[in-house]
Amino acid sequence: MGTTTVEPGAATPGPKTNRIGLTVMDYKGGKTTLCAGCGHNAISERIIESMYEMGVQPELLIKPSGIGCSSKTPAYFMSRSHSFNAVHGRMPSVATGAILANRKLVCIGVSGDGDTASIGIGQFIHLMRRNLPIIYIIEDNGVYGLTKGQFSATADLGSKLKTGVVNDLPPIDTCALAIQLGATLVGRSFSGDKRQLSAMLKAAIAHKGTVMLDVVSPCVTFNDHEGSTKSYKYVKEHEETLQDVSFVPHFEEIAVEYDPGSTVEVTMHDGSRLRLRKLEEDYDPTDKIRAITRLTEAHDKGEVLTGVFYVNPEAPNFMDLLNVVDQPLATLPDSVTRPGKEVLDAVMEELR
Amino acid sequence: MATTDVTPRESAGGMGRKRIVNDMSIQVATVNGSGSQSSNTVLLRSIFQMGVPVSGKNMFPSNIAGLPTWYTIRANKNGYIGRKKEIDFLVAMNPETAQEDTMSLAAGASVLYDEPLALHKLRDDLIFYSVPYDKIVAAVCPEAKLRKLVKNMVYVGVVANLLTVEMTEVEKAIRKQFAKKVKAANLNLAAAQAGFDYAKANLQKRGAFYIERMNATAGKIIIDGNSAAALGCMFAGCTVVTWYPITPSSSLVETMIEYMKEYRIGPDGKATFAIVQAEDELAAIGMVIGAGWAGARSMTATAGPGISLMSEFAGLAYYVEVPGVIWDIQRVGPSTGLPTRTSQGDILSTAFLSHGDTKNIMLFPCSVTECFSMAPDAFNLAEQFQTLVFVMSDLDLGMNNWMSDPFEYPTTPINRGKVLSKEDLDRLGGFARYKDVDGDGIGYRTLPGTIHPAAAYFARGSGHNERAQYSERADDFENNMERLNRKFETARSFVPRPEITKGNNAKIGIIGYGTSHWGITESRDQLRDEYSVETDYLRLRAYPFTREVHEFIERHDRIYLVEQNRDAQMLTLLKLDLKPELTTRLRSIAHITGLPLDARSITDELTSMEGK
Numbered sequence: 007m008g009t010t011t012v013e014p015g016a017a018t019p020g021p022k023t024n025r026i027g028l029t030v031m032d033y034k035g036g037k038t039t040l041c042a043g044c045g046h047n048a049i050s051e052r053i054i055e056s057m058y059e060m061g062v063q064p065e066l067l068i069k070p071s072g073i074g075c076s077s078k079t080p081a082y083f084m085s086r087s088h089s090f091n092a093v094h095g096r097m098p099s100v101a102t103g104a105i106l107a108n109r110k111l112v113c114i115g116v117s118g119d120g121d122t123a124s125i126g127i128g129q130f131i132h133l134m135r136r137n138l139p140i141i142y143i144i145e146d147n148g149v150y151g152l153t154k155g156q157f158s159a160t161a162d163l164g165s166k167l168k169t170g171v172v173n174d175l176p177p178i179d180t181c182a183l184a185i186q187l188g189a190t191l192v193g194r195s196f197s198g199d200k201r202q203l204s205a206m207l208k209a210a211i212a213h214k215g216t217v218m219l220d221v222v223s224p225c226v227t228f229n230d231h232e233g234s235t236k237s238y239k240y241v242k243e244h245e246e247t248l249q250d251v252s253f254v255p256h257f258e259e260i261a262v263e264y265d266p267g268s269t270v271e272v273t274m275h276d277g278s279r280l281r282l283r284k285l286e287e288d289y290d291p292t293d294k295i296r297a298i299t300r301l302t303e304a305h306d307k308g309e310v311l312t313g314v315f316y317v318n319p320e321a322p323n324f325m326d327l328l329n330v331v332d333q334p335l336a337t338l339p340d341s342v343t344r345p346g347k348e349v350l351d352a353v354m355e356e357l358r
Numbered sequence: 359m360a361t362t363d364v365t366p367r368e369s370a371g372g373m374g375r376k377r378i379v380n381d382m383s384i385q386v387a388t389v390n391g392s393g394s395q396s397s398n399t400v401l402l403r404s405i406f407q408m409g410v411p412v413s414g415k416n417m418f419p420s421n422i423a424g425l426p427t428w429y430t431i432r433a434n435k436n437g438y439i440g441r442k443k444e445i446d447f448l449v450a451m452n453p454e455t456a457q458e459d460t461m462s463l464a465a466g467a468s469v470l471y472d473e474p475l476a477l478h479k480l481r482d483d484l485i486f487y488s489v490p491y492d493k494i495v496a497a498v499c500p501e502a503k504l505r506k507l508v509k510n511m512v513y514v515g516v517v518a519n520l521l522t523v524e525m526t527e528v529e530k531a532i533r534k535q536f537a538k539k540v541k542a543a544n545l546n547l548a549a550a551q552a553g554f555d556y557a558k559a560n561l562q563k564r565g566a567f568y569i570e571r572m573n574a575t576a577g578k579i580i581i582d583g584n585s586a587a588a589l590g591c592m593f594a595g596c597t598v599v600t601w602y603p604i605t606p607s608s609s610l611v612e613t614m615i616e617y618m619k620e621y622r623i624g625p626d627g628k629a630t631f632a633i634v635q636a637e638d639e640l641a642a643i644g645m646v647i648g649a650g651w652a653g654a655r656s657m658t659a660t661a662g663p664g665i666s667l668m669s670e671f672a673g674l675a676y677y678v679e680v681p682g683v684i685w686d687i688q689r690v691g692p693s694t695g696l697p698t699r700t701s702q703g704d705i706l707s708t709a710f711l712s713h714g715d716t717k718n719i720m721l722f723p724c725s726v727t728e729c730f731s732m733a734p735d736a737f738n739l740a741e742q743f744q745t746l747v748f749v750m751s752d753l754d755l756g757m758n759n760w761m762s763d764p765f766e767y768p769t770t771p772i773n774r775g776k777v778l779s780k781e782d783l784d785r786l787g788g789f790a791r792y793k794d795v796d797g798d799g800i801g802y803r804t805l806p807g808t809i810h811p812a813a814a815y816f817a818r819g820s821g822h823n824e825r826a827q828y829s830e831r832a833d834d835f836e837n838n839m840e841r842l843n844r845k846f847e848t849a850r851s852f853v854p855r856p857e858i859t860k861g862n863n864a865k866i867g868i869i870g871y872g873t874s875h876w877g878i879t880e881s882r883d884q885l886r887d888e889y890s891v892e893t894d895y896l897r898l899r900a901y902p903f904t905r906e907v908h909e910f911i912e913r914h915d916r917i918y919l920v921e922q923n924r925d926a927q928m929l930t931l932l933k934l935d936l937k938p939e940l941t942t943r944l945r946s947i948a949h950i951t952g953l954p955l956d957a958r959s960i961t962d963e964l965t966s967m968e969g970k
Contacts, residue, residue: 032811065809070648081816081828088806090651091818092644093674099641103648103656106598106632108807111652129644132637331628335597336653336805340772342630343595343655345621347767353589353617354764357579 025061025257033058035083045197045223046076046145050083052200053114056207057084060255067112068104072097072126074152075225076118076145095126098133101140108334109325112211113139119146123159123178130180134187134216136324141210141217142189144180145197147225148236155228160220162305166233180220182301185294185316190215190323192297193251193314196241197223202312205253205280209314212255212278215323222310241310248289248300248313249282274319282314291317380410380435382567383442384517386449387459391423393507394451396535396546398429399759401514403531404523405433406580406761409572413439414759415954420605420697426455433569436883439760440876441954446567447521449513450477451491460484468565470516485564487557489516494556498548511546515553520561523569525554579764583755584659586726587685588614589765590733591657592622595772596683598656599633600645605697606753607659607687639664643671646682650675651817653777653805655737659685662704663694665711665748672746673712674819676842679792679801681740681775683733684748687756690952699952700753702872705927708748709901715839717846720748720901721854723755724875728899730765734772735854741775743800743849752922754873754954776802780810788812791826792838799845846902853900856907861892866968867914869907871898871928873954874920880957881964888961889970898928903935911940918964920947922955 021029033054038047057067064086071077073094080089092100101115122130122144133142148161157165160180161173184192191213195203203221210217222241224230230237235244249270254260256277264271264281270291272280282291290296297315304311331338384401388394395416402414412433419425432442444464450456450471457480460469465483478486495509511532518528528550536543587610591599599618601611615633622630636642642658649656660668665686675682688704690696711718721736723729732749740747778789783804789812792801801824804813815826823834861882870878875897885891896910911917919929926946933941947963949955 063809065811065813066807068652068806086811086814088804088814089816089818090648090678091816091820092647093670093819096640096644096671099636099644100648100651102634102641103598103600103645103650103654104652104806105648106600106634106645107649107652107654107656108805111807128637129641132641325632328632328634329627329629330632331624331626331630334653334807335630335632336649336807338597338630340595342624343597343622344593344768344772349621350589350593350765350767354579357581358577358764 024058026063028058028064030054030058032064032086033084035085036081038079038082040075040078040082041227043226044075045147045225046079047082048197049143049145049203049221049223050079052203052207054083056204056211060208060211061257062112062211066110067114068101069114069116070097070101070104071116072118072121074118074121074150076116077121079145080116095121095124096129097121098126098129098142102133102136102138105138105140105325107336109139109330109332110334114141114143116143116145118158119144119148119160120150120158123180127159127178131183131187134184134189134218137188137190137215137321138324139214139216141219144220145223146180146220146236147223147229148234149225149229151225151228162235165235168228168231177305179301179305181218181315182298184218185297188216189218190318190321191217191314192316194220194222194312196245196310196312197221198238198241199312202247202251205251206314208253208255209274209278209280212274212276213319214275215319215321244308244310246304246309246311247285248311248315249285251314252281252283254279254281272317272319280314280317291315376566377568378566379568379570380433380572382433382446383444384431384433384447384449385445385459386429386431386451386513387455388427388429388451388510389423389454390418390421390425390427392510394427394429394510397510397514398431400511400528400531400535400550401517401523402431402759403534403580404514404518404527405431405569406575407527407530408524408569409575410435410569411437411439411574412761415441415754416758417953418698426452435572435574437574438876438880438957440880441956443956443958447517447565449517450475451510451513468520468567470513470520487516487520487561489513489553489556494552495549498552499545504545508545508549511549512553515550515555516557516561518550519554519557520563520565521567521569524571525551575761577764578761580759580761581726582609582757582759583723583726583729583751584610584687584757585613586729586765587659587733587749587751587756588617590730591683592617593768594655594734594737596655596657596737597631598645598649598654599631599658600636600642600649600656601633601658602636602639602642602660602664604639604661604664606689606757607661607664607685609757610659610685610687639667640671643668643682643684646684647671647675647680650680650682650740651678652807655741657683657685659687661687661689662691665704665708669712672718673714673716675746676712676716676718677819678817679744679803680817681744682746683736683740684746686748686750688750688752690950696952698753700873700922700954701950701952702750702752702874702922703927703950704750705921705923706931708750709931718746718748719743719849719853720750722750722871722899724872724897726755726760726762727765729755731768732854734768734770738770738773739849739852742773742852743845744775744803745845750872752873776800778802778804778808780808780813783808783810783812790824791815792822792841793824794841794844798848799841799843800848850902850904853902853904855904856899856910857897858906858910859895861886861894864892864894865915866891866893867910867917868893868895868920869898869910869917869932870895870920874922877955877957877960878920881960884957884961885964889965891965891968891970901931903932907932908936911936911943914943916945917943918945918947918967920955920960922950923948924950
């Protein structure tokens with residue numbers, strides 16, 4: 007399953023390598039089986055790039071997913087990482103269990119709008135509350151692809167299906183929910199916006215809490231027509247960008263200073279910097295209430311608002327709250343996990 | 359005064375003269391939320407400390423305060439600690455149920471009641487003792503708001519006097535019960551003593567029942583099954599526990615939290631475990647599976663409604679082959695059913711939990727000892743077979759107090775199953791996750807975080823081939839399912855073997871499991887002593903069934919399968935496993951009332967079917 011590896015530190019001139027000595031090929035996955043032009047494929051590409059550029063050890067990454075077109079994508083990136091294609095809408099619990107077992111793992115959970123906002127809304131909500139170190143990506147096309155084009159709960163009011171059916175229920179804004187519930191890095195991007203999505207993914211990798219990225223990703227087969235609000239055309243025409251997002255990883259020199267008047271800089275847990283050059287004068291990505299207000303306005307105006315809506319790199323994450331040992335629980339030696347006979351003897355004595 | 363209430367009505371007569379020693383059941387009827395649990399435990403412990411085998415069963419409502427609750431203590435010199443149908447001594451503290459409780463007693467039983475209830479007017483074939491609790495408690499407890507709680511301790515003293523339980527043992531039990539609260543202990547002791555003194559001065563013992571010191575409990579412990587299971591899981595090396603509160607399983611995890619906080623904190627002050635209360639049972643089992651996949655020893659505890667919710671995930675674990683341990687503390691279904699009553703009603707649904715051809719390993723503990731010892735077995739089997747293992751306890755076992763020999767420290771090493779390390783992969787070059795390399799149906803797995811380019815595989819609930827690649831090919835699907843079946847067949851030789859007890863040239867066999875064991879054991883003696891019916895007995899301890907089960911059935915003309923459900927679930931499961939000609943030997947004794955199965959019910963039904 008693994009591709010050939012490049013010895014770290016190999017001096018012979020060869021393909022370009024990242025800071026841990028791997029080539030971008032070491033981050034590739036299997037061939038996609040999604041439709042040509044599917045936004046999800048672009049997201050997989052951005053994940054490969056950002057993981058490569060950040061120098062994430064592929065074997066330390068896990069990529070759980072739910073069910074649906076989006077949830078198939080872990081097969082198409084990073085074959086050297088463990089995947090778990092679980093059941094519909096329940097990826098958050100599987101991801102949670104895996105991180106409980108091994109806190110050294112980096113987790114990117116891939117879900118869709120149906121998998122998250124409909125069947126999976128319960129687990130989604132509780133995952134956000136716990137602020138576990140998990141990157142949660144919604145590949146959001148507003149439609150059920152694998153079952154051939156039914157509305158999902160993120161479809162906008164008035165959006166039209168190919169069959170002409172009009173959605174008359176309001177959408178669930180997963181970003182507003184995530185912010186309210188406790189996720190500590192929340193943003194929306196567009197599968198077609200390479201630069202923004204890449205910077206947000208890198209910030210996500212550097213963050214030590216729950217990241218929720220809603221990536222609008224048009225479905226070319228079932229939701230890219232006139233009347234859809236998740237089509238390439240609609241997003242391009244209605245996208246409003248909050249900030250110009252860039253990211254400086256901790257292992258890179260800072261080449262360009264920034265102007266504190268026009269740019270918000272957030273120092274991430276690992277020392278990396280997330281830079282947000284303001285395109286809207288008064289937007290403050292550390293203000294939850296402002297974020298939710300702005301998202302509500304966007305809905306009212308029919309905007310597809312993108313950018314980093316909320317970030318808080320300091321909030322305690324769930325593993326710290328649980329006060330779990332630093333080593334992975336999964337591989338603790340028996341001598342640690344099975345108390346000695348004297349402990350049993352003492353307990354028995356109390357029960358006599 | 360009270361004593362005069364008991365003296366007339368000699369028609370209960372004769373009963374007073376016969377001495378029945380260390381063989382009785384005492385039922386205490388109270389209102390839940392009134393602190394009666396402490397009093398009941400003190401009475402139970404006092405008898406236990408006198409060396410008399412004893413058990414306590416709490417029959418409680420699904421409610422926090424204000425509804426009737428009954429606690430039955432059975433003392434028995436022969437060690438019969440299953441439920442006894444008849445009540446010999448009623449302590450009627452609850453005005454709501456006092457009349458009905460009294461009317462349901464067999465003639466000759468004793469009733470101890472709160473004076474204003476005036477129960478003696480109801481019947482003339484019982485022995486009545488009346489006690490003015492309010493007056494007694496007012497004298498020993500100046501604080502009015504505590505009286506409701508202390509009142510119950512008064513009956514302990516009265517019962518101690520009437521049944522000749524020694525007050526020194528009552529004191530010892532009270533001190534243990536209120537270990538760290540000296541003031542509470544003193545207050546309760548004063549209440550018990552006041553009850554004892556009142557009885558001594560005012561009541562004349564007329565019942566036949568006596569507790570006398572014997573030596574059958576030396577060195578033994580008292581514990582409930584859920585606490586025993588919690589301890590077992592701690593010593594099994596469990597590292598991840600996820601759960602959703604549900605009666606009667608909650609106390610398993612709650613007790614485990616206490617033990618783990620005390621004994622599983624590393625030298626750096628950090629926990630060598632994670633315990634997470636999930637948002638529901640779906641999330642609880644999802645976390646178990648995620649953790650098991652990533653290499654932890656993970657578990658959850660639940661009851662029937664939780665098992666139903668876990669169904670989809672159980673199939674995922676079966677098919678992806680992920681270890682995990684699920685404790686099912688069975689209660690009465692269907693639906694919400696009777697949440698605070700016991701049953702063995704989840705056997706069939708758990709055996710095949712989930713859609714498609716799913717089969718699950720189950721273990722059946724019958725005692726607190728097995729709740730402890732089967733915990734490491736369950737984790738070892740789960741990791742060895744890379745599958746879920748369900749431990750099928752029940753409310754009677756899980757929530758009631760049982761006496762037991764002290765648990766033995768586990769001697770079987772922790773077995774993490776077939777897990778390939780980086781070094782293994784260096785040597786092998788790679789692996790195929792679902793290939794049957796050893797012929798036992800069990801593949802090799804790797805854990806996420808194993809730094810080797812060939813370590814990763816794609817875990818998926820969709821069709822896959824030996825290399826864990828997506829496949830819709832007919833042969834891949836069939837080969838994989840056949841291998842899973844081989845794995846299940848292999849498990850037959852590794853699960854706990856049944857326990858067989860032989861009678862004298864018996865033609866009749868009894869098969870039972872779980873807490874039905876206690877009724878069966880006593881019933882076999884009744885069958886022998888009262889009907890001269892000899893029986894052999896096989897107690898199932900696991901599914902899949904082992905060879906011994908088939909052999910046992912072949913050796914007997916008729917087999918009675920005793921269980922606590924309506925539809926003879928274990929019998930049905932067993933039939934699927936047997937040669938067709940053997941299935942006709944099976945007969946069902948299936949009872950479901952929500953109360954623990956008693957010996958007499960088994961004896962009556964078996965003798966009736968035997969034409970006795």
